[in-house]
Amino acid sequence: LAAGIGALLSTTAMADGLVVGFSQIGSESGWRAAETSVTKQEAEKRGVDLKFADAQQKQENQIKALRGFIAQGVDAILIAPVVATGWDEVLGEAKDAGIPVVLLDRGIDASQDLYLTSVASDQVKEGAVAAQWLVDTVGDKPCTIVELEGTVGSSPAINRKKGFDDTIAAHANFTISRSQTGEFTRSKGKEVMEGFIKAEDGGKNICAVYAHNDDMMVGAIQAMKDAGLKPGTDILTVSIDAVPDIFSAMAAGDANATVELTPNMAGPAFDALEAFLKDGTVPEKFIITESKLYTQADDPAGEAERRKSLGY
Ligand code: AHR
Numbered sequence: 001l002a003a004g005i006g007a008l009l010s011t012t013a014m015a016d017g018l019v020v021g022f023s024q025i026g027s028e029s030g031w032r033a034a035e036t037s038v039t040k041q042e043a044e045k046r047g048v049d050l051k052f053a054d055a056q057q058k059q060e061n062q063i064k065a066l067r068g069f070i071a072q073g074v075d076a077i078l079i080a081p082v083v084a085t086g087w088d089e090v091l092g093e094a095k096d097a098g099i100p101v102v103l104l105d106r107g108i109d110a111s112q113d114l115y116l117t118s119v120a121s122d123q124v125k126e127g128a129v130a131a132q133w134l135v136d137t138v139g140d141k142p143c144t145i146v147e148l149e150g151t152v153g154s155s156p157a158i159n160r161k162k163g164f165d166d167t168i169a170a171h172a173n174f175t176i177s178r179s180q181t182g183e184f185t186r187s188k189g190k191e192v193m194e195g196f197i198k199a200e201d202g203g204k205n206i207c208a209v210y211a212h213n214d215d216m217m218v219g220a221i222q223a224m225k226d227a228g229l230k231p232g233t234d235i236l237t238v239s240i241d242a243v244p245d246i247f248s249a250m251a252a253g254d255a256n257a258t259v260e261l262t263p264n265m266a267g268p269a270f271d272a273l274e275a276f277l278k279d280g281t282v283p284e285k286f287i288i289t290e291s292k293l294y295t296q297a298d299d300p301a302g303e304a305e306r307r308k309s310l311g312y
Helices: 002-009 030-046 059-072 088-096 123-138 155-169 186-199 214-226 244-251 266-279 300-309
Strands: 019-024 049-054 076-079 101-104 117-121 143-149 174-181 208-211 236-241 257-260 286-289 293-295
Touching: 019 030, 019 059, 030 049, 030 214, 030 266, 049 059, 059 076, 059 088, 076 266, 088 101, 101 266, 117 123, 117 266, 123 143, 123 155, 123 174, 123 208, 123 236, 123 257, 123 293, 143 155, 143 186, 143 214, 155 174, 174 186, 186 208, 186 214, 208 214, 214 236, 214 244, 244 257, 244 293, 244 300, 266 286
Parallel strands: 019 049, 019 076, 076 101, 101 117, 117 286, 143 174, 143 208, 208 236, 236 257
Antiparallel strands: 257 293
């Protein structure tokens, strides 16, 4: 793929003037909205004509959008793939058309030569970082955890569960009693947490909640409060994303920890595309972003403000 497209597009030297299709998943979370806005800002800054398509959580819409981009003859495609499987055919079509594809924030189960590069976090590590914080915080006491999973079949739901579960499994005092999808949304996170609380004796048995993203945790915090529980004190919380709302909850004492996922996947993606389209420079296959842990000790009010000022 690299050699072919490099030769084909070597005359398109600069990002300025590039036409790039972006198939976004939807707007399920604050993090997703931030990624959309950062991608648009990055494109504007670089003079890229970004063709944006919102798939409303449906893989079929993403496949349709990709086929539309291919028919238009875009210079490159960015895609945040909603689920991990089912991409071979359409990515094969992009490859045959000589259009480089960059995956953003989620992985796929497909041959690596179907895409130029992937800009994403190490999602297994994110789960492990979250679990390790809980292990360090709880120590040897018995602890029953409930888990809110992301979109079924998505790479972050699969990998964040694996990283967390594997780390927890090494500590006999921890049990994951319930695990269910909250679809990465605030409303579903709240609904599922209400069910967990009912099933766990009004929440008395729950020591901690692990959510695969902050939005589900914000919903779960509301469910705990509605049930007369004190999130962050009676029940520990740890989630992933580091969006402003979880920092506000941490500042109020309602949440304990989050693992940061930068919404700026587009910066490294455009850098890789610019270099590739200029002279065929092949990027690393996996460009991995940082997974930093934040707790209540890390100036959560300031972090919330800082992120809001960046448009997150
Ligand atoms: O793929 C990244 C995940 O998707 C984010 O953690 C979550 O908030 C989003 O919906």
